[in-house]
Amino acid sequence: MSTATDLPIENSVQQPDDMELTCNTAPEQDVSSVAEPQTMTVYLRVRPFSKEELRDNEDQGCVVIENGQMVTLNAPKGSATLKSSEKGIGMSLHKFTFTQIFGPEANQAELFESTVKSQMSDFLDGRNSLIFSYGVTNAGKTFTIQGSPKDPGILPRVLHATFSHMGHNQYEGMDLKPYLRNDAQYLHPDQVKQERSVKDAIFASAKEDGECLRTSGGSEFSSCSASRLSSSVPSCSQTGETSSPAEAGSSQFALWVAFFEIYNECVYDLLQPSLCAKTKKRAALRVCDDGAGNAYVKDLRWINIHNLAEACKLLQFGNKNRSAAATKMNQSSSRSHSIFTMKLLKIDDGSVKQISELSLCDLAGSERCNKTKTMGERLKEAGNINNSLLILGKCITALRNNQTDGMKSSYIPFRESKLTKLFQTFFCGKGRASMIVNINQCASTYDETLHVMKFSAVAKQVVQVIPEKPLEPLAPCLVGRDGKALARNAMMDNRALESCLSEEELLDEEDEADVTVMPQNELVNIIENLRAKLLAERRRNLVQEMEIRKEMGDAMLQQLMESEDLRTRQIEELKESYQEKLENTFEMYKEAIKEHAYQSAMNNLEDNYVPLDEFTAEQDKVEALRRRVSELEILTSGTGGVSAVDQSSQSHQSGGEDRCKWLYKEKCALEKMCEDKQQLILSLEKRLMELSGTLQTVRDSFLEKSSELEALQIKSNAQTKSMEELLQRDLARDMEVSSLKAELAKLSQKSPVQAKTKRGLLANIREAVTSPRKATSARTLRKTPRTGHH
Numbered sequence: 202m203s204t205a206t207d208l209p210i211e212n213s214v215q216q217p218d219d220m221e222l223t224c225n226t227a228p229e230q231d232v233s234s235v236a237e238p239q240t241m242t243v244y245l246r247v248r249p250f251s252k253e254e255l256r257d258n259e260d261q262g263c264v265v266i267e268n269g270q271m272v273t274l275n276a277p278k279g280s281a282t283l284k285s286s287e288k289g290i291g292m293s294l295h296k297f298t299f300t301q302i303f304g305p306e307a308n309q310a311e312l313f314e315s316t317v318k319s320q321m322s323d324f325l326d327g328r329n330s331l332i333f334s335y336g337v338t339n340a341g342k343t344f345t346i347q348g349s350p351k352d353p354g355i356l357p358r359v360l361h362a363t364f365s366h367m368g369h370n371q372y373e374g375m376d377l378k379p380y381l382r383n384d385a386q387y388l389h390p391d392q393v394k395q396e397r398s399v400k401d402a403i404f405a406s407a408k409e410d411g412e413c414l415r416t417s418g419g420s421e422f423s424s425c426s427a428s429r430l431s432s433s434v435p436s437c438s439q440t441g442e443t444s445s446p447a448e449a450g451s452s453q454f455a456l457w458v459a460f461f462e463i464y465n466e467c468v469y470d471l472l473q474p475s476l477c478a479k480t481k482k483r484a485a486l487r488v489c490d491d492g493a494g495n496a497y498v499k500d501l502r503w504i505n506i507h508n509l510a511e512a513c514k515l516l517q518f519g520n521k522n523r524s525a526a527a528t529k530m531n532q533s534s535s536r537s538h539s540i541f542t543m544k545l546l547k548i549d550d551g552s553v554k555q556i557s558e559l560s561l562c563d564l565a566g567s568e569r570c571n572k573t574k575t576m577g578e579r580l581k582e583a584g585n586i587n588n589s590l591l592i593l594g595k596c597i598t599a600l601r602n603n604q605t606d607g608m609k610s611s612y613i614p615f616r617e618s619k620l621t622k623l624f625q626t627f628f629c630g631k632g633r634a635s636m637i638v639n640i641n642q643c644a645s646t647y648d649e650t651l652h653v654m655k656f657s658a659v660a661k662q663v664v665q666v667i668p669e670k671p672l673e674p675l676a677p678c679l680v681g682r683d684g685k686a687l688a689r690n691a692m693m694d695n696r697a698l699e700s701c702l703s704e705e706e707l708l709d710e711e712d713e714a715d716v717t718v719m720p721q722n723e724l725v726n727i728i729e730n731l732r733a734k735l736l737a738e739r740r741r742n743l744v745q746e747m748e749i750r751k752e753m754g755d756a757m758l759q760q761l762m763e764s765e766d767l768r769t770r771q772i773e774e775l776k777e778s779y780q781e782k783l784e785n786t787f788e789m790y791k792e793a794i795k796e797h798a799y800q801s802a803m804n805n806l807e808d809n810y811v812p813l814d815e816f817t818a819e820q821d822k823v824e825a826l827r828r829r830v831s832e833l834e835i836l837t838s839g840t841g842g843v844s845a846v847d848q849s850s851q852s853h854q855s856g857g858e859d860r861c862k863w864l865y866k867e868k869c870a871l872e873k874m875c876e877d878k879q880q881l882i883l884s885l886e887k888r889l890m891e892l893s894g895t896l897q898t899v900r901d902s903f904l905e906k907s908s909e910l911e912a913l914q915i916k917s918n919a920q921t922k923s924m925e926e927l928l929q930r931d932l933a934r935d936m937e938v939s940s941l942k943a944e945l946a947k948l949s950q951k952s953p954v955q956a957k958t959k960r961g962l963l964a965n966i967r968e969a970v971t972s973p974r975k976a977t978s979a980r981t982l983r984k985t986p987r988t989g990h991h
């Protein structure tokens with residue numbers, strides 16, 4: 202078994218020729234019992250050339266099957282691939298390996314035996330499976346899935362094997378029916394009746410069509426396949442590959458099938474009887490969510506079948522409804538993805554114990570518009586087909602990328618197409634998917650075939666985790682006749698699904714759950730759960746909010762304290778600076794006052810200057826007077842006690858009293874004088890201050906005036922200069938005038954006419970009046986220029 206080393210589509214184009222694209226090869230492995238992750242199983246089937254193709258020289262050796270697992274693709278002449286490789290872009294030869302390759306000679310039985318059987322076992326053992334065929338149009342996809350009446354494909358063989366497995370243990374009740382995606386429900390007898398009538402109607406219609414088609418020879422698949430299969434194909438139980446009916450014990454089985462197609466992104470039920478009436482427009486079905494993340498087709502018709510013949514009739518009926526539209530490449534080309542789904546209900550004691558699903562999907566052709574020369578409606582179809590295939594490719598690439606790079610979790614666009622939405626569960630651990638790639642060997646479709654091969658190279662790198670036991674959610678939830686759930690496995694393994702889904706997808710509101718079909722108590726439970734979740738979420742949010750608020754409060758407090766500190770420091774600094782400034786100002790004032798006091802003192806000294814002799818004499822006088830005063834004071838104070846002095850100076854008493862009075866008066870006068878002097882000093886000081894102020898003002902104004910004066914001086918200097926210049930010019934002119942006068946005088950002395958002119962205008966007029974001859978000549982003289990002018 203080789204290892205998976207395939208490169209993604211983008212990279213593989215640039216690989217060197219000798220590099221191989223490989224995939225896991227496990228043809229013989231029974232994967233049903235393996236719980237280990239596996240890469241997706243991808244088979245290749247190469248169909249034989251048709252006569253027309255050989256005639257058209259389509260065989261150019263494009264596809265060379267090297268061995269059971271490897272194939273080489275050689276770009277033929279005229280293909281875009283060859284042209285690109287000639288330009289140095291890409292290469293002309295590509296190698297691919299597959300789980301197993303089936304050449305043109307491989308028949309349907311071989312294919313079934315080697316491919317689908319393991320998944321068949323899964324299905325019969327209660328696990329889900331998906332098989333889809335992929336390839337360009339006309340590559341043999343439908344042939345592989347359905348086959349022909351002579352050569353039945355995988356689907357009839359699966360059905361045959363299933364009925365063989367069920368044997369006689371079929372549940373005949375028809376009152377247990379699949380419900381939603383993985384559940385089952387009990388039906389009322391009325392509902393059972395209804396089911397039967399629907400089935401009969403389909404079979405009646407199929408019978409008519411069968412007759413019609415048989416006569417025209419156009420039927421691809423008919424009930425004759427059933428008889429062919431029954432006679433030629435051994436059942437699984439016969440080959441011992443799956444559990445036999447005996448092993449199933451007392452369990453009974455019910456097989457329900459549905460057949461639908463996805464056409465232009467709309468889901469249509471292929472088992473709707475009304476479809477046979479061609480005038481009626483088909484009703485598109487909705488893809489809903491069952492509440493556990495599984496998509497299902499709402500209102501899809503499920504038919505309970507009991508044998509292969511019934512299954513074949515349904516297939517025939519459904520095929521007729523398929524949107525088979527002619528294209529240039531294949532007149533019977535299917536333009537839709539058709540899905541045939543089987544649901545096997547394992548019933549014990551009248552209740553469903555297990556439900557498994559097996560879907561076979563026949564994808565529409567993967568061709569591109571330019572090849573098919575599609576127009577109008579066909580172009581729209583091609584767009585939708587290619588889009589859903591593109592989304593499938595995207596999903597598979599994203600799955601592979603997420604799996605190869607554990608750190609990566611890119612969005613997987615399952616919800617972007619109906620096809621991938623329905624297949625999603627198979628890629629998320631809820632079932633196994635395998636792919637059968639169909640190719641033709643035609644040179645004309647080489648480029649498309651190469652694209653398909655590259656896609657499959659990516660697909661087979663997708664890892665699937667297949668559980669050993671059936672998954673819990675696959676076990677059914679039984680819904681009673683009243684619509685209430687009868688049993689439910691509480692364990693919902695959403696983890697696997699969530700790991701594949703992005704948050705975006707989980708919150709996708711478009712993904713509507715079909716609540717109308719849910720029983721009431723389940724809805725109540727859902728509401729309760731949601732309420733509990735909401736409460737828990739609110740609580741968590743509240744705690745989170747409180748924590749955030751606390752954090753914010755702490756941060757703000759810290760910030761406030763820091764700013765408070767800063768402000769206190771700033772205030773201290775300001776206080777200090779102001780204090781300093783104040784002290785400086787105070788010192789300045791002190792100095793100024795001192796200076797002023799000194800100046801005042803000096804001025805006073807000058808004013809009150811007294812010569813030294815006078816001052817000494819005066820001082821002596823004052824001293825004498827002071828002595829006398831003190832004597833007198835002694836005398837006056839001791840009048841009563843000192844009788845001796847009284848007696849000795851009795852005669853001088855009256856004179857002393859006078860003297861004392863005088864001295865007292867003198868003293869008072871001196872004190873008054875001192876006081877006056879003091880007042881004078883004060884007033885002088887005041888006056889001095891005023892004068893200083895005035896002086897300052899005068900000085901300021903003086904300075905101002907000086908500067909003005911200076912400016913005026915400069916201006917006047919300039920004016921003086923200009924005046925001087927003018928004067929000089931006048932002087933020069935005067936001199937010129939005087940010289941001219943002198944010259945004139947000289948000339949007048951020489952010529953009398955000139956002198957006469959000098960006499961003035963009045964004298965001239967007078968002279969003209971007195972002398973008519975002269976006046977005429979003067980007139981003549983005045984006229985002359987005028988005449989000359991004319």
Ligand SMILES: Nc1ncnc2c1ncn2[C@@H]1O[C@H](COP(=O)(O)OP(=O)(O)OP(=O)(O)O)[C@@H](O)[C@H]1O
Nearest residue numbers: 248249338339340341342343344531534535565566
């Ligand atoms: N393995 C095969 N052996 C013989 N004939 C085959 C084989 N595979 C396909 N064919 C024939 O090739 C033709 C085209 O096959 P088929 O209709 O299955 O192609 P397809 O891929 O389903 O095309 P589309 O996508 O348009 O539906 C049919 O006539 C079919 O019988």
